[in-house]
Amino acid sequence: MSHDVRTALKLAAEIDQPAFITLLDDAPDGSDGPLSGIPFAVKDNIDIAGVPTTAACPDRTEPAARTAFAVERLRAAGAVPIGKTNLDQFATGLVGTRSPYGACHSVASAAHVSGGSSSGSAVAVALGVVPFALGTDTAGSGRVPAAFNGLVGVKPTRGLVSTRGVLPACPSLDCVTTLTRAVSDARPVLAALTCHDPADPYSRPMPPRLPHGVAARMRVVAIPDRPLDLDPAYETAWAAAVDRLKLVAHVVPVDVEPFLAAARLLYGSALVAERLAAFGDQLDGPGVDPTVRQIVLAGNGFPAAEVFAAHRELARLRSIAERTFVGADALLLPVTPGHPTLADVAADPVGANARLGVFTNMVNLFDLCAVAVPAGEADGLPFGVQLIAPAFADAPLLDLAARWTGEAEPPIVERCLLAVAGAHLTGQPANADLVRLGGTLHSRARTAAGYRMYTVDGPFPRPGLVAGDGPGGFEVEVWDLPAAAVGGLLPGIAPPLHLGPLGLDDGTTVLGFVADTGCADPTREISRHGGWRAYLADRA
Template identity: 75%
Template sequence: MKAAREIGQPAFITLLDEDRVREPSTSDGPLAGVPFAVKDNIDVAGVPTTAACPDLTTPASESAFAVRRLHEHGAVPIGKTNLDQFATGLVGTRSPYGTCHSAASVAHVSGGSSSGSAVAVALGVVPFALGTDTAGSGRVPAAFNGLVGVKPSRGLVSTRGVLPACPSLDCVTTLTRTVTDARPVLDALIAHDAEDPYARPMPALLPAGVARRMRVVAVPDGPLDLDPEHAQAWTAALAHAAAVGQVVRVDVGPFLAAARLLYEAAFVAERLAVFGHLLEEGRQVDPTVRQIVLGARRFSGADAFSGLHELARLRSVAKRVFAGADAVLLPVTPGHPTLAEVAADPVGANSRLGTFTNMANLLDLCAVAVPAGQRPDGLPFGVQLLAPAFADGPLLDFAARWTGEPVEPPPVRTLLAVAGAHLTGQPANADLVRLGGVLHSRGRTGPGYRMYTVDGPFPRPGLLHTGDGPAAGIEVEVWDLPQAALGALLPTIAEPLHLGPLGLDDGSTVLGFVADTGCADSTRDITAYGGWRAYLAGR
């Protein structure tokens, strides 16, 4: 581990006393004795929480809930890290303690606001660091420094003891070199804090529609506004996505529209409400931070409600993407600006960096930023995987498969492939849920299958392996059921459907709803739609 004082960057605002760092660990778990850094908007007992404002000098009376959780698991904080002042920025340049740069280039920004935390990990000072992520402040510096940045679902990690930016959106996040490194840290951090008004416990079961094993990733159905070097790296990332899982193309317009709300609508006024009083004249406040936050005075109460209504509309539209996909893949940023470019246009350059990150907490998504190789100029390139709230575990597994790290397979009971009325959101899906079924994965049949409409008590399709079906297969969901559930399900299956072996696109064979051979009626062939949902939508 490199000495924190010898890294040649202002990554740290405060280093803890060596005697304190050397306190013996009382844990024998995976974090016992592991050093970590703490973003300086998170309390560490006895140390001022400056949020990069030197006028804030009062030592914290106790450590933040997240820091105490890590300490209980044996991890050892070594210092407080630099940040964009009051966690308002995605560039890493808005600090009177100095400007961090990317670990890969002295000319390019480190990303913020968790700039010092990212640099400390990237340069090998600590194996992991805590950051925060309200608008992308953990994911952007992760992408610019070749790291993994995990933004859990809102409320899973308590923000008690964090100097707030936007309390309804703030998240404590982790920065590590690998997904494997992040797992024990998150295991320690995720615990319900009854004293945090925004805390939410992890549900005992995955939410409806969230698969245990994620396979289907949604990508934009059109070009994105990316800098040329970023665009080339994004093309390579899309090819990698097709190798890791199954790719579907979707309209990400609602996601990008929600991202614009964070600073272009009244949501920015939450910052004014919680720390506007700290921006008074005479304090050492970054002028851009003051401009952004105090500029929120122009919004009215009516503006706030208009923003909430628009967000509700966009959230409703955006969540439809997850009916047919496990996660959304996006670049973390549109480009990687230089320090000079940010100095020339501090607001515009920063605003552009949030194009793909600002929406995550507004839309109640969890997210993981992962390395995706390098741009042609050698700078790190990062992408992010986004999924619905509380899909954190499966999303972390998907991120591990992206990076080529090991993933422990989920326990298997009985797997059943469904293609019609039992799909998530369809009329018979409640039967699977009532019997204890959980969504295992999304996928497609193997080649050679055709789909036909069949008679029955409600509209439904049947699958037949005719040998001449499309090579790309037909959309299915695979459900994980208790053994006893099959016996209870059988009486509900009306002819001409029955359970039989069904080949999947990953080469496996599971039980599935298949049709009798007499159903091969060309007038009822709906194979061209590619799946039951598409047929219903296009009918």
């Protein structure tokens, strides 16, 4: 990504679409970091301190008191926000036309919608104003405009990117998303955004290892086992996309009806009441879009019991849909069944919009991650597909998306488990070496029987585990490290310690810090303490 802030601001002021609601002419210089100096745009339902978060509603004029956590993460990485972008009001829409600030259109056709609700963010990236932009995606609001403008739209696992400082649409489903031209541009942005935020009740940390059943390299992709309800041009483009998929993955047909049924629940059941609870109190002002008001106030018509009935039906559908990912790594679907014109949406604002969500609405309901990627053209307009996978499969899904787009994939990093018992324990002086080398804590454990612990000489106080006839049961931590990084530890391991097999109390054997039998000096045995921390505590 190469672009400077001054150029981005100039381009933003010159484009002939209402992509921006506010430009930040006093954008500060970027700090040092992996995104240093790179300008980006922010969807105007995400806070920047001192600027009103309009959510495309001009009644909202109060400047935000604080900057959203996600924007702060990008600033800390060196990126510079240059403006707030247009959207379907209150992030309720997939068309990009529900805004008093004007309707955006696809960069490929002034007659066709841009897609929403992250319309301005998509247009800003597609027109080359900024290398990346933030959107949100509750029901497809990042993926649909990506598809209609030939972009990559990354919808991460729910909670992976904090939504603190994002005006809620459906708080339990909302996701901050990225829009870029390439997968390689999305990687460093998502890496900067990914951070557990304890102040966000919906935030979740990325597990240190891939979840059970998620492959590090995705090679099997599911597709629908029957024709989809697509516009004629989209049928042709979809068939070509399936053929293209067969060049990069094994293809298995699956029944996608549980996915489609769940998608219908989002607005066709009491689940719509979550939007009413999130911002229903803001729908009385003169600047509110009448279609948005109509959709959200429909939540008043559902008794509370129907909310629970909808969640019960959603759980049933999810339990069926999850079987897809037993025999496949990911699911490929079109992003939308067609590309409506501005006139189509004006003639049927609710129906035209609803049809755009039939393949996207269920992704957050089922707690899945997704990446929208370009897949050629349909009637001369950009056509996009989406790759969908289980929660926290974001990294291998991005690799699959890169393979789809013909970009280079990063090599798979081989990992190994290393047990530490002394100076490398959390809080001890050498623990920073493990972190520096990319290590993460895998588990806390105890050694198997047959070991004794002794103090050993060296550059700092440390213990040695010696195999023999000892009681075992000593406290250890097992760390997950890139296999290549283990070599980086070797220069700092002073004799008599070395790396060797170490048995654990669960019957497994891992690499660990051990000492030779020559260290078994009875005057230096500390086995009775049960571990290095306990020994240090007793000495203190």
